[in-house]
Amino acid sequence: MEKVIALSAKNISKTFEISEDSHNTVKHRLxxxxxxxxxxxxxxxxMTSFEINKGECIGLLGRNGCGKSTLVKLLxxxxxxxxxxVKINGSTMLMNLGVxxxxxxxxxxxxxxxxxxxxxxxxxxxxxxxxxxxFAELRDFVDTKIKYFSSGMVARLGFSIAVNAGADIMFxxxxxxxxxxxxQEKAIKVFESSWIEGKTVVLVSHxxxxxxxxxxxxxxxxxxxxxxxxxxxxxIELYMADNQ
Amino acid sequence: xxxxxxxxxxxxxxxxxxxxxxxxxxxKLRYYENKLGLLWALLKPIMDIGIYYVVFKTVLKSDxxxxxxxxxxxxxxxxxxxxxxxxxxxxxxxxxxxxxYSNMNKLEIYVSTLFSNSIGFFFxxxxxxxxxxxxxxxxxxxxAHILWAIPLFLNLFILSLGVSLILSNLYVVAKDISQIWxxxxxxxxxxxxxxxxxxxxxxxxxxxxYGNPIAGIIINARRVLMQQTYPDYELLxxxxxxxxxxxxxxxxxxxxxxxKAAEKL
Numbered sequence: 001m002e003k004v005i006a007l008s009a010k011n012i013s014k015t016f017e018i019s020e021d022s023h024n025t026v027k028h029r030l031x032x033x034x035x036x037x038x039x040x041x042x043x044x045x046x047m048t049s050f051e052i053n054k055g056e057c058i059g060l061l062g063r064n065g066c067g068k069s070t071l072v073k074l075l076x077x078x079x080x081x082x083x084x085x086v087k088i089n090g091s092t093m094l095m096n097l098g099v100x101x102x103x104x105x106x107x108x109x110x111x112x113x114x115x116x117x118x119x120x121x122x123x124x125x126x127x128x129x130x131x132x133x134x135f136a137e138l139r140d141f142v143d144t145k146i147k148y149f150s151s152g153m154v155a156r157l158g159f160s161i162a163v164n165a166g167a168d169i170m171f172x173x174x175x176x177x178x179x180x181x182x183x184q185e186k187a188i189k190v191f192e193s194s195w196i197e198g199k200t201v202v203l204v205s206h207x208x209x210x211x212x213x214x215x216x217x218x219x220x221x222x223x224x225x226x227x228x229x230x231x232x233x234x235x236i237e238l239y240m241a242d243n244q
Numbered sequence: 245x246x247x248x249x250x251x252x253x254x255x256x257x258x259x260x261x262x263x264x265x266x267x268x269x270x271x272k273l274r275y276y277e278n279k280l281g282l283l284w285a286l287l288k289p290i291m292d293i294g295i296y297y298v299v300f301k302t303v304l305k306s307d308x309x310x311x312x313x314x315x316x317x318x319x320x321x322x323x324x325x326x327x328x329x330x331x332x333x334x335x336x337x338x339x340x341x342x343x344x345y346s347n348m349n350k351l352e353i354y355v356s357t358l359f360s361n362s363i364g365f366f367f368x369x370x371x372x373x374x375x376x377x378x379x380x381x382x383x384x385x386x387x388a389h390i391l392w393a394i395p396l397f398l399n400l401f402i403l404s405l406g407v408s409l410i411l412s413n414l415y416v417v418a419k420d421i422s423q424i425w426x427x428x429x430x431x432x433x434x435x436x437x438x439x440x441x442x443x444x445x446x447x448x449x450x451x452x453x454y455g456n457p458i459a460g461i462i463i464n465a466r467r468v469l470m471q472q473t474y475p476d477y478e479l480l481x482x483x484x485x486x487x488x489x490x491x492x493x494x495x496x497x498x499x500x501x502x503x504k505a506a507e508k509l
Contacts, residue, residue: 016507024417024418024419024508025418025419025420026418026420026421026424027420029418073506076345076346076347077346077347078343078344078345078346078347078506079504079506079507080503080504088347091346091347092346092347093345093346094344094345094346095345100341100344100345100346101341102339102341102342104273105269105273109269112265112269113265113266113269113342116258116261116262116265116266117262117342117346117348118346119258120258121258121261122261122265167346
């Protein structure tokens, strides 16, 4: 099979500037004209480049605060990069617990909005609407606002939308922590079925089993640096060694 | 850059659908959440007109003919502008859920919100036409000149979009921009020919029909809708250039400041 590049990142890096006192009003700026804010630079991601092929499932490993989520947000196009560029072929979706839904809207509206943002037409959403609702087990709450949902219900809905509507490139940030045991089983079943085929997935997880099972290549990160990118077993080994 | 955006939109066919969907939901959120519902959208301009009518006609004895209609058209244009600018200052914050997890073009968020305001404007405009034709005693009726309302509205839309982009992206780095803008709009309100006759306005504030980007739109709207004449072309072109310039600034702001919204807000 010919390899098609779904995503290529070239020399990307990201540094966050954190000022100690909040300099974000006109008033504050005027009063402190000669007293510039003290800024702290936090290098969240150091220079890195890689390519992901279409249909690949990539795992991301690393300890807390090593820059996994920042990297995922850069790749998804949510954050702009400081240097280099990310070239994306298709729509992207970033998923972690509950983002991407407005709490002011009902489940029905959220499904339509999210589906549309992911590039589906209204008719296509009509067709998968029932599947999404049934998968999320929210039949009785279709026209209830999300803000009255429990966090588990919101997470289930988000997961169900992601699974059924799906973007071309999915970034899944610790999604297996969603829902009760029964729902988790269902989620894993979907993952094991044909769903993952043809989709490009970047999976962030602390569960070695998950990564080992689904990812053909993985990246291991430490202190904002992509230390290793390639074979999954090697990445897991490095991560385990780091945790000792 | 504009060309690229337009091309981008045409090529992917679900974008218009999406804009409409977002606009509908926005509209529903605004007007169906409270008890008075859509009635409120119609009631507000009527109440405003009532207040200004009493102040300027009854108390100050304004000599403008068909004063209620005169106020009506001025106020609905003004309200659209204010709703689309003051109402969207925090849009990058309230609509964060739309761009926080995908690479959706932020400009779509603005356009859909303005579409939603346009629905409200359309209702008010129909009300104005009904009022002007059937209730206004000094009405001259409408003529084919009413078609000029389309480019005028387009002008208003571009202007509002531009200002909205500038303000909401400044909000990313300056949170108190909404307070500053509120003061500025109430100032601008009195520097716009909403309740003054054109003659008084031009005498008191020379060159403000050009300096104030919304003044020309109101003046021309009255010409084509109430006086059955052609718009003041010079003013029309000037306002279009003004609006497009502000839109251009807004797009720069969106690129420079708005791209960092996800991490700063």
